[in-house]
Amino acid sequence: MEAAEHGLADRRFAGIDIGASRTKVVLLDDRKQMLGNAVRKTGTDFGETADRCLDDALGAAGCDRRSIKAAVATGYGRKNVAFITETAKTEISCHARGCYQLFPEAMTIIDIGGQDNKIIKLDAAGRRISFKMNRKCAAGTGAFLEEMALRLDLPLERLDGLAREAAGIVELGSFCTVFSATEVLGHIRQGRAVPDIVKGLFLSVIKRVLEMDSLVGSVVMTGGVVAHNPFLVDMAREMIDNPVRTPEHPQLTGALGAALFALDAASHTEPDT
Amino acid sequence: MAEDKTPPRLKSAAEMGRIMAEYFKELDAAAKDGSRKIAWCTSVGPAELLQALGFLVYYPENHGAMLGATRMATDMIPAANAIGYSPDICSYLTADIGSYLNKKTPLTKAFGMAGPPKPDVLVFNTNQCRDVQDWFAWYAREFDAPLLGVYTHRNIGDIEPHQVGDIARQIENLVEPLEEIAGRKLDMADLRRAVGLSRQCSDLWKAVLDTAAHKPSPITFFDGTIHMGPAVCLRGTEAAVDYYQKALLPELEERMANDVAAVPGERFRLYWDGMPIWGRLRDHSKMFADLRTNVLSSTYCNSWIFTALDPDDPFGGMAKAYTELFIVRSDAAKEAYIQRMLDFFKVDGVIYHDAKTCPNNSNCRYGMPQRLETATGIPSLTINGDLNDLRLVSDEQNKTNVEAFVEQLEEGR
Structure with missing residues (x-):
């Protein structure tokens, strides 16, 4: 009605x-x-x-x-x-209600926020099947990127552009934000290109999120981190078999x-x- | 007027407080005047044998839980970390040893005791975990006291006679060294009596927990974690039997008869797997009550039900009871157990507590929640935290997770 x-x-x-x-x-x-x-x-x-x-x-x-x-x-x-x-x-x-309004189908929502991440699964009728939030650690959230931007002495808004310029990628091995920062400093010392490091940071964010849960249906990516760093969505598309969508206003x-x-x-x- | 969602208090709590105070008073007096020998025992160790030999039995795990519930644990743990006991191992162990090192204990405020009673012997059963052995070994060195142990079987599917036989022999082998320490011979009549009383306590404790099957449930998991004190510390004594028989069980039966809900307006019924977060019992009790959701049953509280105890076969019965325990079973056996519980208690959802320092009692780490969801269709939520170390607990994360889970249950109706 x-x-x-x-x-x-x-x-x-x-x-x-x-x-x-x-x-x-x-x-x-x-x-x-x-x-x-x-x-x-x-x-x-x-x-x-x-x-x-x-x-x-x-x-x-x-x-x-x-x-x-x-x-x-x-x-x-x-x-x-x-x-x-x-x-x-x-x-x-x-998030579930908002995403289902925009994409009325079975989906997995990946929300990457400032201090937490969520994976929410909906069935075709929009009913929540399950959800997971990141554990206590903030790795893979916006806070991780903020910390890394600080270490690289870069404004946050430049990260997306830099990642797009990368010719290669510097992969980070640590879960921990502080240890990742140490790794990043090591790569800077070795003269690795900053865009390659930034792309590696983005890859780290996506990996942290994808290890939280399995994916069903199409993947809808939301959250402020996605809104300000749409390159994350492009990278996720390359890594995920499921179709990846993002709303007009992910945040x-x-x-x-x-x-x-x-x-x-x-x-x-x-x-x- | 706003609906009062405060869970009603169980009146029996006062009587429980009295008998627990008597228990600690007796231990403290014996430690001071040497009138009775004191044995430290793990929570599912051979307590009945120790009682039959005249020992007063003290349970360090209970002290660990008290350190957690009083929120002292987090301040004690670093002292144990500093002498080489990792922050990643059992936070009962680290809180308890830290408490000893700091000379601070909740027993002082609660019972006027300067500290736990000094042991004449320490007896463990590794059925809880390997950490109890290391924990007791530290005190054995500290007090220069003998250390005895029972080594459990693990990953047990169906209980096999050879497993029960082996544990029974291990318990029997404790008799001689314990007799020497006790300075008296074991009288089998005393052992049968202790096992008989322990069995009665266990049957009554089961009856208490089974009241949660009633709709609405007259009891919560949080009540259970408090009222299990006598089942843990006083099993094998008449005091525990009397408490459950004459106080707690009749009170719960009266609530059932009058449909008095432990959580007023009970909408959803949840099962808790894993350790409690001791320092958040009251907060969690209120959080769930505010959501009109009752966490009414748990693996944890049900782990002190020992229906195999048999006064006619004391060693065999103890061995079987301490081997069919949930914590030493295979995942398949654990899953079958939880399925029976979900069915019996008419449960809408399951909460798994992934306790950082207690891998042995965090059952969600090898896909069990997913397998049980598929098998039963009952949704679950895993929350991260710890039994004692509040540095590992994120209250905001847990609150949002729990509220979102209840919203999911609402959507499913």
Whole structure:
């Protein structure tokens, strides 16, 4: 049943994903169209960042808070934004919901975030079969790339371009981010080309993720690390037999899922008009 | 008014506290005045034989768990690491030895004891793991006390007579050196009595845990980890039998009769495999209760059920009981066991705890969760952590994992 039949037209539905690294907001209309979105560095005050990020998204959508019919929070800070919404879902469920909306088929979602990775498997009906998060170690996450960029004295945003320039690849052997940094320093000392080292870092990220779980169906890659380093997706395509897709906004699928849950909840509670 | 999700407390806890205090008081007094010999024993070691020879029995693993539950362990472990006991080995061992080195123990606050009672003998059974042998060996050197042991069989499928016979002989071979230390001869009537009481305790403990099959369950796994104290430390005594028979079991039966749920509004029923995370018992109890989900049964608590104990065949019965233990069985036998448990307790999902320092009791490392999911269709979640070393526990990761798992169960309904 269309949401509009429940009198939800002109109402907005907010998904707020307060991640360890970045906060993301997506605003949807009753037809599940994205009207606005925003991303901010999360920082230390989850509530304030979410508040501002919501304002950014509302500004982009050209509407105000009164138009928000329902909101759902997700991510590490999901319980810290009670002034916006007390409804929270884990990022596992929200990524699953967001990705299935975009690719309605059986899939394995690979989400590479700032401080954790997730592998989520969905069946053809969108039901979650299983999920896994990385273990305690942050190897293979955005934090790994941040640390390596620091060691290489490179701005994060240059990594993708450098990896594309690589003529070869320097493979890293260690699980540990700190030991990897030592390896990288050794390669620099040996005069290896920086682009080859950066490509090796990307390979390390993909290997850490692929060893977490097996893959079923098509692979959908999401997360801020994928959004800012699309070369990762190109490399994954070469390594994975399954078809690999990525959404238009890989960083926003969690917030999108949260907004869809908000719309679902409003659809269930709105009286017929 | 918001629904109260706080799990109701079991009233029997006060009585359990009393008998455990009596147990430690007796140990402390004997250590001070030398009136009774003290034996240190592994948690599934030949405790009944020691009791029959008049020893008071002290269990270092219980002390390890106390160090964990009081969250002292993480501060004690580094002292053991520094003398060569790796942070990767059993954190009961490292916490306990660290506690000794630091001269700090939860026994002081709980029972006014300066430390564990000095042993006259240490007796292990490697059925728990090889670490117990190294653990006891350290104290044997420290106290210059005799060290005796039973060496288990491992990866056991069906129990074979030769395995039981071998363990029975090993236990019988302990008698002579133990008699010498005890200064008295073994009276078989005393051994039969201790084994009989231990069997009664075991049967009652099983009845306690089986109440979790009721919907809603009157007990949680977290309750079980606390109320197993007498089954571990006082089996073979009348105090343990009385506690379960007269206090805990009747209280749980009353809850069942009145449909009183240990987790109010119980929606999902989970099984826990592996060690508890001792320093997070209360947090986990609340976290699951908030999700109206009851972790109601576990391999861990059920590992102190010894139905093979037989007063008419004390050595054979002990050998069989301590050999059919889950922890020494093959993966196929373990999987068959867990399947029976999931069926009996009407379980919706399984949580495997991958405890970093306890490979012997982390059953998720060789594909078991995947095989059991395929066989039963019951979903599972593996969480990473540790029994005692909280440096290895990520609360945020665990919380998100558990909430996401419950959301998955909701979607499946």
